[in-house]
Amino acid sequence: MRYTERRRLLVILRLGCHPELVEGLSMKQFFVYILKCNDGSYYTSVTNNVERRFFEHQNGLLDGCYTHKRKPLELVFLEEFCEINDAISREKQIKGWSRRKKEALIEGDFKWLVELSRRSG
Numbered sequence: 001m002r003y004t005e006r007r008r009l010l011v012i013l014r015l016g017c018h019p020e021l022v023e024g025l026s027m028k029q030f031f032v033y034i035l036k037c038n039d040g041s042y043y044t045s046v047t048n049n050v051e052r053r054f055f056e057h058q059n060g061l062l063d064g065c066y067t068h069k070r071k072p073l074e075l076v077f078l079e080e081f082c083e084i085n086d087a088i089s090r091e092k093q094i095k096g097w098s099r100r101k102k103e104a105l106i107e108g109d110f111k112w113l114v115e116l117s118r119r120s121g
Helices: 003-008 050-058 084-095 099-107 110-120
Strands: 012-014 030-036 042-047 074-081
Touching: 030 050, 030 084, 030 099, 042 050, 042 084, 042 099, 050 074, 074 084, 074 099, 099 110
Parallel strands: 012 074
Antiparallel strands: 030 042, 030 074
């Protein structure tokens, strides 16, 4: 699959949030997301409502936010968590990564992501 095709795919990694395994239990969902800005930069954050948060970013409703003057935006990565602390930890991890590591994650190239992790120590 070419990069341009992969870029259009929304990567969803489910980590333990399987309602069919916990019948009758309402589970909270949290998401780490990456937006690609019109200048080519990436913005990573956490939300409990992806649709609302993307709407807020795309329509400039978040004054002072990094994305405010970098529209239009593209949602390029989404990862789901059941626990907010896990989502926040993942967000911090991704924010500390190089652009190349973020792009490997976005593309779903986990072999390259592991290699880049080895190189950076």
